[in-house]
Amino acid sequence: MQISQELFDHLFLIMMFTAMGGLLWQPPLWILLTFFTPKKLLNTYFKEPHFSQGELIFMSRFPWSLFRTSIFGWILFLPFLDKKRNIRNCYEVMPTWYRIGLILLTISTMLIMFIFFGIMFFLLTSHITK
Amino acid sequence: MVVTDISTPDSVGMCLASDNQSSQSETHLMMSPLKRENLDQYKLYMPTDPKEREAFWAMAWLDDNYNWLSGGLGAGLTTLGVLTHEQNTTLIKTVETLYKQYQMGLISKGQYDYGRRKALSLFSQRLGPLEKLLLKGQTAQQAIQIARSGAVPATEKIAKNLSRLNKLSKLASVGGVVLTGASLGMGCYGIAHTQNRQKKNEILVGTMSSTIAGSILGYALGVLLISTPVGWVTALALGAGSALASYGAGEGAVKLYDMSGAKVDFASMSGVDQICK
Known part of the structure; x- marks a missing residue:
């Protein structure tokens, strides 16, 4: 695909600003949500049979507890994926602030993923017309 | 003009001779x-x-x-x-x-x-x-x-x-997630020790891109983790995969930065060059 140098520059800037902005907010939000995960959620769903023994062990400590947070985050949006774990109703035991936080985190991750990787892939595969 | 290799038989011979002569004790002393x-x-x-x-x-x-x-x-x-x-x-x-x-x-x-x-x-x-x-x-x-x-x-x-x-x-x-901290630290170190403005920006662009890519991919792993309970082998493979991908994203971003003519001075704009001195 042929694009002009100007378009290339603009798209690149959008990509980098998304990356910079995302870097400022996404990791801290993820870490905060992980540390402040409500005990009620953990006691109800972070145990067998929803999570296997091995997972219970390694997802209890930072930094792997981040994965636990991301599982809960994605299940809010993609409940149809939940065939084995049976945690699709976890939103019921989440306090409102936590739910909003997770939704924010997941949506922003999806946006950044599409914009950042989308633009990068597009730009790497296009030619600049002189 | 043709240049011939000057490894005279004498010098080669001497090398070989000295190799043969160096006894165990000699190499020991050298080591x-x-x-x-x-x-x-x-x-x-x-x-x-x-x-x-x-x-x-x-x-x-x-x-x-x-x-x-x-x-x-x-x-x-x-x-x-x-x-x-x-x-x-x-x-x-x-x-x-x-x-x-x-x-x-x-x-x-x-x-x-x-x-x-x-x-x-x-x-x-x-x-x-x-x-x-x-x-x-x-x-x-x-x-x-x-x-x-x-x-x-x-x-x-x-x-x-x-x-x-x-x-x-x-x-x-x-x-394990310390990787992010380590790579940011190494990026800052690199920026502080490069004189060339373009190189500083390249390092910044590369580090930021690979870090955000790592974080995003790490979060996205959650999608895979929902469907299957994961054993340590899978965790290893997933970790390695996302580390590789974020490394690739960093390299891709640097390439794009150069292709865009390296016009924007991200380092001074974001104040990173004041932090990483």
Whole structure:
């Protein structure tokens, strides 16, 4: 695909600003949500049979507890994926602030993923017309 | 103009002769100063905390065999994290407790040996079929004995990276996502020590892109984790995969930056060049 140098520059800037902005907010939000995960959620769903023994062990400590947070985050949006774990109703035991936080985190991750990787892939595969 | 190789038969002959003549004792003498120097450095850099020391040894070994530290890929730290997590280190602690009991005379040598072998064979089982691959021919028993004795494979590559290894073992003893911190730290270091403005920006663009890519991909892993309960092997593979992908994203961003003519000075715009001096 042929694009002009100007378009290339603009798209690149959008990509980098998304990356910079995302870097400022996404990791801290993820870490905060992980540390402040409500005990009620953990006691109800972070145990067998929803999570296997091995997972219970390694997802209890930072930094792997981040994965636990991301599982809960994605299940809010993609409940149809939940065939084995049976945690699709976890939103019921989440306090409102936590739910909003997770939704924010997941949506922003999806946006950044599409914009950042989308633009990068597009730009790497296009030619600049002189 | 043709240049011919000037390796005269005489000089070649002399080389070969001197090689043949250098006896064992001569090479020994030649090696000792280097070894002695290394020993002092090791004393300076070997961590004292046993957890850190184990991490130090493991990373030294990883670098030696897989070029992990010099290669720059973060998969190594993830591997280390998985290998040294609770389940496995508990077994090692069991061996330590047994040893203490034996020293205090509470159990006999035979009991200690038996207990040790049992715990370590369980450790090998947990490690699984990858054990031989990861430990490169050494069994878990041998590897742990070496680690316990405080020995470090004293190769040149490791001698060069000693201070880095020391710093990293502090981080590695804490966990796996430390990769992000380490790569940001190394990026800042690179920016501070480059004079060229373009290079500074390239490093910044690359580091930021690979970090955000790592974080995003890490979060996205959650999608995969929902459907399948994950064992340690899968965790290892996933960690390595996302580390590779984020490395690729960093490289891609640098390339795009250069293609865009390197016009924007991100380093001064974001104030990073004030922070990383």
